[in-house]
Amino acid sequence: MGITLTRPIVLVGMMGSGKTAVGTALSRLLGVAFLDSDHEIERAAQMSVAEIFARDGESFFRARESEVLGRLLTGHPCVISTGGGAFLSEANREMISQLGVSVWLKADLELLWNRVRHKATRPLLRTPDPKATLAELLAARAPVYAKARIAVEAEPGLSINNMACKVARR
Numbered sequence: 001m002g003i004t005l006t007r008p009i010v011l012v013g014m015m016g017s018g019k020t021a022v023g024t025a026l027s028r029l030l031g032v033a034f035l036d037s038d039h040e041i042e043r044a045a046q047m048s049v050a051e052i053f054a055r056d057g058e059s060f061f062r063a064r065e066s067e068v069l070g071r072l073l074t075g076h077p078c079v080i081s082t083g084g085g086a087f088l089s090e091a092n093r094e095m096i097s098q099l100g101v102s103v104w105l106k107a108d109l110e111l112l113w114n115r116v117r118h119k120a121t122r123p124l125l126r127t128p129d130p131k132a133t134l135a136e137l138l139a140a141r142a143p144v145y146a147k148a149r150i151a152v153e154a155e156p157g158l159s160i161n162n163m164a165c166k167v168a169r170r
């Protein structure tokens with residue numbers, strides 16, 4: 001695809017919106033590196049995100065998340081996938097808007113739930129009613145994700161590659 005990236009694309013949005021899968025496909029399409037903030041946090045800590053939450057708490061995780069984002073956002077063209085909470089911090093949003101282009105992968109509750117329901121890896125969804133928790137998070141966060149430069153709607157039947165093409169065309 002004849003698109004030359006000049007800045008990093010930073011994918012934001014809820015858990016299950018496809019940031020990692022679409023980001024990987026998009027980076028291949030554009031011929032740039034793919035970086036995943038959760039993965040980088042886990043690599044640096046030598047622990048999973050769930051273990052970090054359990055041992056050190058969410059605020060510790062958020063501090064590591066901001067550090068990692070700062071490190072990944074060098075301004076070089078690449079695709080960066082962020083954890084679902086990263087864009088909620090105003091400082092992170094500023095950093096992202098200065099050095100990259102934020103793209104919200106927008107998806108509705110049913111789509112998100114279908115994708116996360118069988119995975120027990122998300123600490124924020126370890127609640128008695130994870131679907132209700134997901135709904136609450138979505139309602140609270142959507143207005144913040146809407147501050148992203150670009151919003152791309154994830155449709156249920158759309159393949160990962162087609163979703164990546166949809167992002168690239170924007």
Ligand code: S3P
Binds near residue numbers: 015083084085
């Ligand atoms: C979180 C989303 C997760 C991970 C952590 C917190 C969130 O990433 O960063 O569990 O606050 O929504 P994904 O969005 O990649 O699942």
